[in-house]
Amino acid sequence: MRWILTRARIEVIMTASATRSRSAGSPVVDVTWFFAIAVLLCFALSVPMVFRLVPTDLYNLITPIMQQSPLLAAIIMWLARRPGTFRETFATRWRGTPQWAGIGIGLIAAIAAIQTAVALASGIWRLNPLDQILAATIWIVPVFLMQSVLAIGEEFGWRGWLATRAASWGFWTLALVSGLVWIVWHLPVLAVIGDRPLWDIVIYFAGMLPWAPLLLALRRRSGSVWPAVLTHGAINSVRVYLLQSVPNATDHLLIEVIGWILTLAAAVWLMRPSRTRLVRGPAEA
Template sequence: MVASPPLARSARSTVTDVTWFFAIAILLCFSLSVPMVFRLVPTDFNNLITPLLQLTPLLAGIIMWLARRPGTFRETFATGWRGTPRWIGIGIGLIAAIAAIQTAVALALGIWELNPLDQIAAATMWVVPVLLMQSVFAIGEEFGWRGWLSTRAASWGFWPLALVSGLVWIVWHLPVLAVIGDRPLWDIVIYFAGMLPWAPLLLALRWRSGSVWPAVLAHGAINSIRVYLLQSVPNATDHLLIEVIGWVLTLAAAAWLMRPRKA
């Protein structure tokens, strides 16, 4: 019998580890979401359960790290801070710019109208506190998806890893169906499809910066600054054109970040 070459064994090992990581993260998420999905607790408890679900990718990553020990926690989860302020600013800036363009287009075309100025002003006061809170909640997700996974599967290349991780990220989010209420099937499809473009952008921030923290803060901005610009500033309704504009701009931002650098 001819032994497998080291490269082939390494590739199989990576697939095995990543498969285990995906399985553990999804199993933990689905298990912890049972009380929420099957309405075993009052809906008020959803706000307590959701942050626990966000920790499951981190827990899966820690389990795999303890099992394999490929390097230090800092190396494996890319927790270094050096040079990150610039990339954090770029990430938050891109999130804000994309949402601002979507809102500007919707207002210009008469698709949406501005909310009353006093309502916008009241919401503005909460942008920074919500950004910080959402960034803390995002640590569990980003340390898993863009921390451990990005390090372990780096050999796959940027776009394949972004696509695979994005698709699994959607599956991992399926318990959200329990809290978004009764919505038309098409709205649900659009909701989940909208998650996919964020995976390349967050991964690009992680790879270009060498740290998971820009992805953490950008994830927090998605759930705070983006929501403010798309929901608090305008009186927004679901609209496919505005969604598609956001998807295209997000993918374009990821491609721009990952453009070949001059020597």
């Protein structure tokens, strides 16, 4: 009887182990579910804006809530699968964050500064009045902190859970796939930006794609999601300041393309083989 129970226990353990192995070796289904939940949640939350069911004053309240949909989707998938602890799966360790966040923020500032310098030197843009620039400068740090907090919802999903669950994918494959879904996830923004020429909208959404490999590179190189969070915060604060508060900027394809090329080049630089250390998640370790 004791031998039968021991054998049954071994079979249960082997079955559970095989199930975990199949789950760990096939992240496509989990990633697909994550994408679907994140996008559908975002779209559902955007309904009041898309159909003009609420005053425009409430858009600034709804948008930050929409930003949390990737985190909610990731938590749902983590609770359903439990491949590891929250800290492991979402890569929330802080060690190394100041160094890598500094690199990320520095790259964002350098790229935006180059774009602005080219535009000013070529006469495409002109400087704003000095008092206006100084007034905007005061708000850089507060806006950076606020945008970094809001970016947690996105980055814990895209570069936290997703980067861990799909760690076995090639870097550029994951960057491209997640970047394309990230663009789809942003589609409700159309309800906020109002009527704009189609070409401007295409440029707006295309401009998001190069950020995916840069943020993912920071996540993989550091082994932590926090550099991606803080760099995302810099994209929405430091970059906006340098491109919109310093110059009197207008949409211009050349300046946008320069930014795209430099952003992709930064991702390539971060991920070059001599410096790359692939950070594997618990499902692949």
